[in-house]
Amino acid sequence: MNNSYDLFPYQDIVNTYAGSVVYPPGGRYGPRIQNDIQLVFLHTGYMEIEIDGTLTSFEPGHVILLKPGHLEQFKFSETKETWHRWISIHYSRIAPEAYAYLDSLPLCLPISEEFNRLIDLIISSQHNNNVESGLQRSLGLAALNMYVGESSRFKQHASIHPSVDQAKTVMQSRFSENLSLAEVASAVGLSPEHLVRLFRQHERITPIKYLWNYRILRGIELLVHSGLSVSEISVRCGFQTSYHFARKIKESIGHTPSSIRSTAWEGNN
Numbered sequence: 001m002n003n004s005y006d007l008f009p010y011q012d013i014v015n016t017y018a019g020s021v022v023y024p025p026g027g028r029y030g031p032r033i034q035n036d037i038q039l040v041f042l043h044t045g046y047m048e049i050e051i052d053g054t055l056t057s058f059e060p061g062h063v064i065l066l067k068p069g070h071l072e073q074f075k076f077s078e079t080k081e082t083w084h085r086w087i088s089i090h091y092s093r094i095a096p097e098a099y100a101y102l103d104s105l106p107l108c109l110p111i112s113e114e115f116n117r118l119i120d121l122i123i124s125s126q127h128n129n130n131v132e133s134g135l136q137r138s139l140g141l142a143a144l145n146m147y148v149g150e151s152s153r154f155k156q157h158a159s160i161h162p163s164v165d166q167a168k169t170v171m172q173s174r175f176s177e178n179l180s181l182a183e184v185a186s187a188v189g190l191s192p193e194h195l196v197r198l199f200r201q202h203e204r205i206t207p208i209k210y211l212w213n214y215r216i217l218r219g220i221e222l223l224v225h226s227g228l229s230v231s232e233i234s235v236r237c238g239f240q241t242s243y244h245f246a247r248k249i250k251e252s253i254g255h256t257p258s259s260i261r262s263t264a265w266e267g268n269n
Contacts, residue, residue, distance in 0.1 A: 007098040008037075008144055012091050015131040016140025018122040020085040022225055023076040030073035036088040037102070038066040039143055041111055041119060043218070044172060045082025048075040061168040062108045063115060065147060068094065083221060085119055089140040105151050110165050112150060113205060116217060118143055120253075127263070163188055164202050167195060171211045175218060176238045181208055211238075216252050219245060223257055224264040230257050 023029070023045070030050075040047075040063065047058045050073040051066075058064055066072065068091075076082035122139045129135050166188040171179065184207055185192040199207045219237040222228055228236070234245035246257050255263075 007095065007101050008091070008141065010137065010141050012093055013137040013140055014090045014092050016087065016089050016122065016136045016143075017126065017131040018085065018087045018119055020083070020123065020221060020225065022221070023082045023084075025076075025080055026078050027076040027082060028074065029076075032072055034066050034068050034070050034072050036066075036068055036090045037094075037144060038089070039087045039119075039147060040064040040066060041085040041087075041115070043083045043085065043111075043221075045080050045084075046077035047082060047084065049073070050075075056107065058108060059169055060172045061111055061165060063111050063147070064108045065102070065105055067099070067102045069099075083218075085123070087119055087122055087140065087143045089144055105148065106154065109147065109150050109154050110168065113203060113210070113213060115143075115146060115150070116213070118146060120217075163190060163195070164198050167199070167207055168210065171207070172214060175211060175215050176236055178238070179211060181206075184211075212248065213252075215239065216248055219249065219257075220253075220260060223261045233257075 042058050042060050042062050042064065044060050046060070047064075049056055049058070049064070049066075051070050053071075118139070122136070122143065125135060125139065167184050167190075170184055170187045181192045181195070185195040188195065190198075196206055199205060199210065203210060205213070215237045219233050219239070222233045222236065223230075226233070230245065231242045234240075234242045237245065239245035239248065249255065249257055249260070253260075
């Protein structure tokens with residue numbers, strides 16, 4: 001057994017489910033015993049996780065690997081909302097060598113656009129598929145293997161990833177502003193041209209495309225989980241007008257803001 005497909009076989013997956021939550025300032029969660037392999041995507045705010053008595057802090061823009069059998073307690077930003085999403089993959093059994101393999105992986109990685117698209121798909125597909133369905137279980141395995149693959153890629157490029165991470169953190173904390181490429185590059189001490197090259201190499205998109213994708217992602221989250229008007233969400237997420245917001249959403253996922261909200265709210269009734 002020498003790769004993740006052998007160590008974490010599809011047939012041993014019981015279910016896969018994903019979710020999203022926004023914690024208010026000063027939020028807490030736990031303690032709990034982790035029962036699944038869980039990937040936590042931190043989008044805004046701040047998170048501290050105490051795992052078996054060891055405290056680690058995480059900044060936005062990272063996906064965190066949590067492993068079964070550990071005692072966890074969560075503490076969120078004291079000053080701002082913390083938005084995170086998660087994918088939980090529940091296995092009927094995990095072999096000792098698989099546990100050892102999980103321990104060899106990084107505790108967290110930068111969130112790539114591919115990972116964002118995958119969790120979008122898992123969450124949206126839950127509306128029409130049981131968490132134990134073949135599709136959801138397959139998507140859970142895809143998420144786990146994506147983490148493995150991106151761990152390898154991150155290790156290969158660790159020497160220059162911090163600059164990309166810093167730029168992503170700047171954009172995630174200031175996405176409501178009218179940010180320019182020059183401002184982002186200046187904030188991380190790079191020329192705009194150098195920053196574009198790094199993003200193309202590691203994220204396969206430009207910094208400004210990343211920023212618009214993040215605005216869209218945050219806008220969808222507010223449509224689903226808040227009662228804010230479309231106009232207010234547009235302003236909060238850095239769009240010029242509500243029409244601009246609606247057009248970008250439609251181009252990205254093929255649905256209007258009103259249809260996204262109505263579908264999500266109907267699913268919760």
